[in-house]
Amino acid sequence: MKDRLIKAISEYKIQVYYQPIIDIETGKVCKFEALTRWFDEEEGYISPVIFIEMAEKYGLIGDLGKIVFDKACCDLAGMRQQGFTDICISINRSVREFSNCDQKYIYDIIERYNLPFDKIMIEITESAALDEGNNILELLSEFSQKGISIAIDDFGTGYSSMSAIIANKPNIIKIDRSFIIDIEHSVESQILVSLVMDMSRKLNLDVVAEGVESEAQVRILSKMGCHYIQGFYFSPAVEIEQAMRLLEQNEVCTIPAYV
Numbered sequence: 001m002k003d004r005l006i007k008a009i010s011e012y013k014i015q016v017y018y019q020p021i022i023d024i025e026t027g028k029v030c031k032f033e034a035l036t037r038w039f040d041e042e043e044g045y046i047s048p049v050i051f052i053e054m055a056e057k058y059g060l061i062g063d064l065g066k067i068v069f070d071k072a073c074c075d076l077a078g079m080r081q082q083g084f085t086d087i088c089i090s091i092n093r094s095v096r097e098f099s100n101c102d103q104k105y106i107y108d109i110i111e112r113y114n115l116p117f118d119k120i121m122i123e124i125t126e127s128a129a130l131d132e133g134n135n136i137l138e139l140l141s142e143f144s145q146k147g148i149s150i151a152i153d154d155f156g157t158g159y160s161s162m163s164a165i166i167a168n169k170p171n172i173i174k175i176d177r178s179f180i181i182d183i184e185h186s187v188e189s190q191i192l193v194s195l196v197m198d199m200s201r202k203l204n205l206d207v208v209a210e211g212v213e214s215e216a217q218v219r220i221l222s223k224m225g226c227h228y229i230q231g232f233y234f235s236p237a238v239e240i241e242q243a244m245r246l247l248e249q250n251e252v253c254t255i256p257a258y259v
Helices: 002-010 048-057 061-081 095-100 105-112 136-146 161-168 187-203 215-224 240-248
Strands: 015-023 029-040 044-046 088-092 120-125 149-155 172-175 206-210 228-230
Touching: 002 029, 002 048, 002 061, 015 061, 015 240, 029 048, 029 061, 029 228, 029 240, 044 048, 048 061, 061 088, 061 095, 061 105, 061 240, 088 149, 095 120, 095 136, 120 136, 136 149, 172 187, 187 206, 187 215
Parallel strands: 029 088, 088 120, 120 149, 149 172, 172 206, 206 228
Antiparallel strands: 015 029, 015 228, 029 044
16 A cells, blocks of 8 residues: 555645635635545545555655645635635645655745735644644744744644644634534533633634534534634535535525524
């Protein structure tokens, strides 16, 4: 499988799907998260959990990351050519990429596609945000100075969430789906999400709730003042053609009124 992954990367056969991120006030798509997909010629769909870990283990993550970033920027350029100039693309970065690979190519790709830097968002996990022994803080600061937004993913799952916020000064925090999935019935999850929302208002941060799957979850998040939602309630990750159709059809997510 490692050899086939090397081949897929070298032949540019890694695909990028896009999951919409919805503005909870308007119900409209405002961002997409770029998600890596690999359909192996022998085994079919391979979970990203498997092949990303493999790419990190065998030193392939740098080349994989470049493909994903290039494809995402190319597709964003296509969206802008069709008049959707407000859309932002969120792209994940692995801690191994920061540690082992020069990330300066990011600027070259953004400029090649003539994209505004503020329409690119870099996502890092909370654990990566707190990882010591690499240049991540310096690099994230450089991204911010260029106008690139920073999002901390899986927020709430690490050992020191507040430290991640203070150290990295992100623009967005993404609440992990493990807290959203139980929010209807778990007082603890409701308290945690409420605390995150209070903190975000005081620090002037936007919040994305991940893994939103039900109307009840949307109602609770709306009442709490969450800014964005992402999940199967509106759409799974889709190919670029379908993502474009969502924009062209001006699809709106039904945001139920809270009581």
